[in-house]
Amino acid sequence: MQLSVLGAGAWGTALAISASGRHPTVLWARDAAQAEAMRLQRCNPRYLARADFPAALEVTDDFDAAVAHAQGGLLIVATPMSGLAPVLRALPPGPRAPGLYWLCKGFQEGTGLLGHEVAQQVWPGGRVGVLSGPSFAQEVAAGQPTALVAASSDPALREQAVAALHSDNLRIYTSDDPIGVEVGGAVKNVMAIATGLADGLQLGFNARAALITRGLAEMVRLGVALGARADTFMGLSGLGDLVLTATGDLSRNRTVGLLLARGQPLAQIVAELGHVAEGVLSAPTVLQRAQTLGVEMPITAAVVAVLEGRATPRDGVEQLMGRGPRAER
Secondary structure, rough: OOOEEEEOOOOHHHHOOOOOHHHHHEEEOOOHHHHHHHHHHEEOOEEOOOOOOOOOEEEEOOOOHHHHHEEEEOOOOOOOHHHHHHHHHHHHHHHHEEEEEEEEOOOOOOOOOOOHHHHHHHHOOOOHHHHHHHHOOHHHHOOEEEEEEEEEHHHHHHHHHHHOOOOOOEEEEEEOOOOHHHHHHHHHHHHHHHHHHHOOOOOOOHHHHHHHHHHHHHHHHHHHHOOOOOHHOOOOOHHHHHHHHHHHOOOOOHHHHHHHHHOOOHHHHHHHHHHOHHHHHHHHHHHHHEEEEEEOOHHHHHHHHOOOOOOOOOHHHOOOOOOOOOOOO
């Protein structure tokens, strides 16, 4: 099977490294200079400098060539959420294109759309799905054990993801609930900022556990309101990804919360991070969509208030702790 990964950030590069051990794989970089540097150095010096490229991994900045390589195989979009629609618009019409998965996690800024809703609008008729789960790029590139979930309403496409990506070190589960998998991937980033805030304020492990647990409850409420199944959030793309992103030292979104709690301005944090922290972009959109549906998400609201400068990190925590008692459900 032939694969093309569209997007040469850390996660796209890591998955391309993993896939190229079993299949002819092309990694597409939008920037010609970045592509040339990767070809010469046989690594991604900007995002994953310590992960050497297998000999079978080809790098290109030719979008059409990358898409053509995957004909009859699988395309994987590894851009941030903001790049999903432009990539889909550049593809041939759905019935003539390969099956496609995206890795991006979040709601589209401005519209509030999830990935499958974006695809329905700009690439109708395509065979699409979402690949998600607890996965730090550095560990996948190093071949450390990882489990992901491939979610699609198309059974054949789900099995294609298994055939393409399942290996000794990368286990691929399948799901027919792409909405739930997408909501989990989007909301966990917001909750990771919240736990970073709490850890940065040194509020203790009890507070972290409470935030993760109540954050999961918010995730489930929003997901069910959008048409997902509640049990999906007990899996890899819900609880699994939430625990990893909220507690792992490699988490960019948790790092944002930690640095905000230490008094650094958000603009400086984002500029120095060097990678996209999707939770910063997704949080206001998550809250907006929840409010439209009448879904209560107090942790998300507190994170948005801090990100927008309307509350300090400690104000946000006090806002949550000041809420009245209620039944847990």
